[in-house]
Amino acid sequence: MAGPSTLALGGFAFEAYGFSYEERSRRLDARWASIPLAGAADARQWTGGTGRTETIRGVLFPAEFGGLASLDGIAALASAGQPVPFVSIGDGNNVFGMVIIEEVEEDIGFVLADGTPMRNGYRIELAHFPGRDFTPASVLTGLAGLF
Template sequence: MTAQTSMMLGSFAFEALGFGYDGVSRSLQTPWAKVQVVNRFNVQQWMGPTSDTVTIRGVLFPVELGGQAQLDGIAAAAISGTPMLLVTGDVAEGVIHGTFTVQSVDEDRSFHTAFGAPQRNAYSIVLERYGDENAVPGGPISILQPILDLFG
């Protein structure tokens, strides 16, 4: 029996049991520059998107349900500087959010066994959109870009 996967970061599957999450937040920055105009209110000029940050929070129970290996794998990908594709949804209706880099992995391990293994690990993963995407986030070109890069 396979667990239901609700989100993927690269090859790491977030599932209902094991490596799960309980919250996702997003911060999108799209600044406007204020341009001074004589005898009028300042006008604004859109500067385009500057950052897209996603934070994933969850609690693992590694002794009972596992999941620590996936979190360690994400930390290893962060150390190696590997950008990863973020996808949410299921097989029938997935949403590709684009390529992200791992900015940080924070862990709060507690309730250790006699052998030192944590029985509870609250974590947060901060992702930031990888800036080498050539199209509007989520647009058709950004979705196809990995395929187009194979022919480039």
């Protein structure tokens, strides 16, 4: 039972059921240097920024709906250090560009006798990867290290 997909990170789609997410947040840091002036308020000069980051949070119920294999695949992409495309495949079909997976955090609970978690909360931290354009082939490149 998967349901409609709303987001994709590399070759992994976030679905309504199974590998789903609860929230997504975005942060953009823009830096301004303060320049002291004699007899006036400090001037400001834009120095760029540290970039755009995204956070995806969700809860999986692997015993009931699955999704753990996709989370493990995203963790493998993070370990491989491979930039991947990040796109919205729901309303609007937005291409957010290439990202790197900086962190995958899991909170596993209610484990069954065979080791399968009944509940698995997760958080995925992404950072924009400038200088590399999104192409349809980049999805396949992101999956190459997994097989």
